[in-house]
Amino acid sequence: MAKSDTQQKITLSQLAYIFIQSQIGVDILNLSTVLHREVGADGWITLLIGGVISIFFVLMIVHISRCFPGEGLFDILKSIFGRKLGSVAGFGYYVYFLVVAIYLLTSFGELINEWLLPETPILVLYVLMLICALYTISGGVTLIAKVFTFFAVILFLISVLFLFGFVDAKFIYMLPIGQASFSGYIEGIRVTLYSLSSYVLLLLFLPYAQGSYKKKARTLVGANLIVIFFYLYTVIVSFAHFGSDQIDHVSQPVLYMLRTADSVIITRIDIFVLSLWTVFAMTAFAAYLYGAERAFAKIPMPKKKMLNVYTTSIIVLAVSYWSGLNEENFRVVIDFQDKITEYFTVLIPVLLFLLSFLRRKDKQKEAAQ
Amino acid sequence: MSFFKQKKNQSAQEKVIREDKMPPHQSTASLEKNIRYIQEELSNSTDLKVRLLPGNKQALVYLDDITDPDKMQRYIFVPLMEMNGDIQRIKDREENDDLNKAVSSLLAGKAVYMVEGNATFYLFDVQQNVTRAIMEPMNEKVIKGSHDGFNEDIKQNINLIRRRIQHRSLTIKKQTVGDYTESEIALVYVEGIVNPGVVKELETRVKNISSDALLSAGAFSEYIEDRTYSIFPQFLSTERPDKTVSQLMEGRIAILFANNPTCLIAPVTFYAFYQSPDDYNTRWLVATYIRLIRLFSFILAITLPSFYIAVVGFHFEVIPEALISPVLGAIRDIAYPPIVEAILMVIVIELIRESGIRLPSPIGSTIGIVGGLVIGDAIVTAGLVSNLMVIVIALTSLASFVVPSNEMSDSLRILTFPLIILSSVLGFIGIAFGLLMVLIHLCRVESLGLSYFTPIQFRDLKDTVIRVPQFLMKRRPEQLGSPRPYKSNELSDENGKK
Numbered sequence: 001m002a003k004s005d006t007q008q009k010i011t012l013s014q015l016a017y018i019f020i021q022s023q024i025g026v027d028i029l030n031l032s033t034v035l036h037r038e039v040g041a042d043g044w045i046t047l048l049i050g051g052v053i054s055i056f057f058v059l060m061i062v063h064i065s066r067c068f069p070g071e072g073l074f075d076i077l078k079s080i081f082g083r084k085l086g087s088v089a090g091f092g093y094y095v096y097f098l099v100v101a102i103y104l105l106t107s108f109g110e111l112i113n114e115w116l117l118p119e120t121p122i123l124v125l126y127v128l129m130l131i132c133a134l135y136t137i138s139g140g141v142t143l144i145a146k147v148f149t150f151f152a153v154i155l156f157l158i159s160v161l162f163l164f165g166f167v168d169a170k171f172i173y174m175l176p177i178g179q180a181s182f183s184g185y186i187e188g189i190r191v192t193l194y195s196l197s198s199y200v201l202l203l204l205f206l207p208y209a210q211g212s213y214k215k216k217a218r219t220l221v222g223a224n225l226i227v228i229f230f231y232l233y234t235v236i237v238s239f240a241h242f243g244s245d246q247i248d249h250v251s252q253p254v255l256y257m258l259r260t261a262d263s264v265i266i267t268r269i270d271i272f273v274l275s276l277w278t279v280f281a282m283t284a285f286a287a288y289l290y291g292a293e294r295a296f297a298k299i300p301m302p303k304k305k306m307l308n309v310y311t312t313s314i315i316v317l318a319v320s321y322w323s324g325l326n327e328e329n330f331r332v333v334i335d336f337q338d339k340i341t342e343y344f345t346v347l348i349p350v351l352l353f354l355l356s357f358l359r360r361k362d363k364q365k366e367a368a369q
Numbered sequence: 370m371s372f373f374k375q376k377k378n379q380s381a382q383e384k385v386i387r388e389d390k391m392p393p394h395q396s397t398a399s400l401e402k403n404i405r406y407i408q409e410e411l412s413n414s415t416d417l418k419v420r421l422l423p424g425n426k427q428a429l430v431y432l433d434d435i436t437d438p439d440k441m442q443r444y445i446f447v448p449l450m451e452m453n454g455d456i457q458r459i460k461d462r463e464e465n466d467d468l469n470k471a472v473s474s475l476l477a478g479k480a481v482y483m484v485e486g487n488a489t490f491y492l493f494d495v496q497q498n499v500t501r502a503i504m505e506p507m508n509e510k511v512i513k514g515s516h517d518g519f520n521e522d523i524k525q526n527i528n529l530i531r532r533r534i535q536h537r538s539l540t541i542k543k544q545t546v547g548d549y550t551e552s553e554i555a556l557v558y559v560e561g562i563v564n565p566g567v568v569k570e571l572e573t574r575v576k577n578i579s580s581d582a583l584l585s586a587g588a589f590s591e592y593i594e595d596r597t598y599s600i601f602p603q604f605l606s607t608e609r610p611d612k613t614v615s616q617l618m619e620g621r622i623a624i625l626f627a628n629n630p631t632c633l634i635a636p637v638t639f640y641a642f643y644q645s646p647d648d649y650n651t652r653w654l655v656a657t658y659i660r661l662i663r664l665f666s667f668i669l670a671i672t673l674p675s676f677y678i679a680v681v682g683f684h685f686e687v688i689p690e691a692l693i694s695p696v697l698g699a700i701r702d703i704a705y706p707p708i709v710e711a712i713l714m715v716i717v718i719e720l721i722r723e724s725g726i727r728l729p730s731p732i733g734s735t736i737g738i739v740g741g742l743v744i745g746d747a748i749v750t751a752g753l754v755s756n757l758m759v760i761v762i763a764l765t766s767l768a769s770f771v772v773p774s775n776e777m778s779d780s781l782r783i784l785t786f787p788l789i790i791l792s793s794v795l796g797f798i799g800i801a802f803g804l805l806m807v808l809i810h811l812c813r814v815e816s817l818g819l820s821y822f823t824p825i826q827f828r829d830l831k832d833t834v835i836r837v838p839q840f841l842m843k844r845r846p847e848q849l850g851s852p853r854p855y856k857s858n859e860l861s862d863e864n865g866k867k
Contacts, residue, residue, distance in 0.1 A: 112798055116683070116684075116796060116797065116798055117683075117795060117796065117798060120795060124795070125795075125798070128795075128802045129802075131806070132802060132805045132806060132809065135806065135809050135810075135813075136809050139812075139813050143809075143812060143813055146812040146813075146820065146822075146823075147808070147809050147812045150808060150812060150822075151808075264689070265689070266687050266688075266689065267686065267687060267688070267689055267690070268684070268686050268687050271684050271686075271687060271797060272797070274797075274798075275797040275798060275800065275801040276801070278798060278801040278802070278805070279801065279805060282805060
């Protein structure tokens, strides 16, 4: 039985794990290729720069949450933008979370279809994923926290398996540095920032976390650093393994890298990594689905909680099915996501950050006391 | 719940009043009337004996089968002779004038002494104790350590615990459950170590049990556990006093039952089912090694068949080159798909196990030999099941029996089925989803409101996955929220640093 909202509490380390798990989604498998296409061998530098910028965003998010104690994302939106505009922004976030969830689900299905189960109807995978995610979010924040914390072990396991990539690695491929154009850098940073963009979700979880804001900020920056280093590790391994000529043509470099690796006990480590990665896909998907479900709950119309969840999941399932039908539909979803991501992960957070100085509530409360 | 709506014109059922809540029935001065009332209330049972003493002015009433004639002689008749027949001068007696109280006392094994012309009657405790000798529990044997075990007498069980914890804060709260059976249960905990909120929660849950009979510890846990639909046991059951005491000292609550040697322990975590008293009696490195083996066996028990099926059916490329031809050779001539093989083999093993349980041990071992050797060999030669599958399933069932707790091992064996089905449909991804569901479920289960499956954190590792030396285990488990978080008066943290 899910406890009521006010009773739910999560610890700082759980908050960190939630952050880590929601950030590592589909992108670990193809980030290297995307970065290399944009920036060339300098991809890992833009990753570092983008990572530093994302830390600033995390700090901004913590500040926003600090200004509105006890309020989640949608309450904050209303507090800052006013009732009507806040609702519109809330609906916008609903759409955004939905689109990200759909993107995650579809790319998961595509990938599994391509690598492991070419004959299986993709809908089966969607439904299984959805069941797992719904089961996770139906327990509320505490269950999400516990599940995400538990599956952090997978991060360690995958990191160890990636070591196989170093077998044929040539670090000379990382050179020369500084060849990319300025616009290439900007593009690389943008890509990095988008793949680290789940800091928006933090606004949903921060009110439940225990501890001072200083500690929260420290924990989250630490978590963000872990993710950045994990990405960096992945990118460097795949750059060093493939080299500039090959990597542009490989869509999931990490998996190809492990495909050729040979261990004594088992061959084809990529299959194991893909199965383990299912967990990351699930946690990231569940996090965004939770965001969408929360957003839907704030739309005052339906009162029944389960109805929210079902409506949201049916929308996700339907659109994912549609976008999984062919390449063009999937393109549409990705393009749409690209278009709106900027607004919801960069512009609105910055706007919230700036406005939070004006409308902050924590100081008012102190003044009232 | 509207699906199970009760019919409107359902005949009303008469409410049963528990013996301890019977309204008082004043006894009269007439001996005959009193006796007749008792006889009627007990439906003229034949074992109700009314012994009229010479002169027909005094009578001793008792239930023949649950009283001890020796005790009656010693506690009633001998003193009576010494006091020249004056019952009021015997010191060791209870007085009452409520006849319903007399009936319930009779049922508890007391004798009622009544005197004509006096509404007051006297109660003597002459209950016959039927106990089994203290023996080591059959299903929880240890190599080293104490070899005593609980038996059916709740008093003796409490005795075994009290002897081990000689401190005034050991608290025993007795309650009765079941309107007809009035089975006695005892909540045992150490005040000051146990989390008072958990005790309160357990007490309210016990109070809310409404049933005619409490038949077993398993039924009891179904009444009060957090998730009845879960496949995992949420109460640890044991018959070992040493195990019970070590759990009590961690800050958990033990529930003892009258007429049942099982003791339930709550709240527990998943890892408690993988601990055995032996672990604390051997070198810590050895204990750690054995713990790791047990945990590995958990993973093996639920995933090995599905892993094999997924490899054979979907991911043949996972097998190293040198192994491919032996594997192919083994499965090529088998008529059935791997899932049928697996289920067939699992059922064979379950049949052998179930048929062996209730038979006397000489026949039981014969069954094992017939089942294991003869069927196992013949089923491969007949080409029904590949020899690899026999190895896989045999290993799986071995792994499931490694668990020290019987219930957990049963749960594990059932869990293999959904994973077998998922893996035969979706390969490794099916296993991944199946395990995801199991683990999410484990995270969701609670035992008495406290989390059951705490994710592994460094601090919790010390007595769960591994066992570190005693001097490093200074804290009680965090999960319990004990008011006394350290295990000794010295408050130092685990690294020896303050």
